[in-house]
Amino acid sequence: MSETVSVKTRSLRDQVAEEIRVTLARRRLSATELARRMGVSQSYLARRMTGAQPLDLDDLDRIADALGVPVRQLLPGTDTFRYSPTAKRMSSRVPPQRRPAGRVDSNRPARPTGPTRPTTLPRPALPVMAR
16 A cells, blocks of 8 residues: 655745745844845735745845845755755864853853842831721
């Protein structure tokens, strides 16, 4: 018995939109900020990112300029550093970053070094006096 598996291939437009979203996430930018940097409305960008209107090469160039990346980085499968077999070897040679002195390895922020405000206690309730 053989099963037929339907493989959905994503269109190039969807793949480019996904690469743009990944780049936005890496740079910790929102689509609203990208639209602002491009000088277009948020709906203009959203229509192109969702596929309601096609992305043309001029749009792709403007998005790349606003993100500060080359256009080829927004094309799927062309990010040479991410997929390069030598990238793994090269990245292992990078020395680890040192933590600033006085920082503890935990998720808690460092303690403040300056004077701290005293904690205030709640005021006791005043008795009500009858007249």
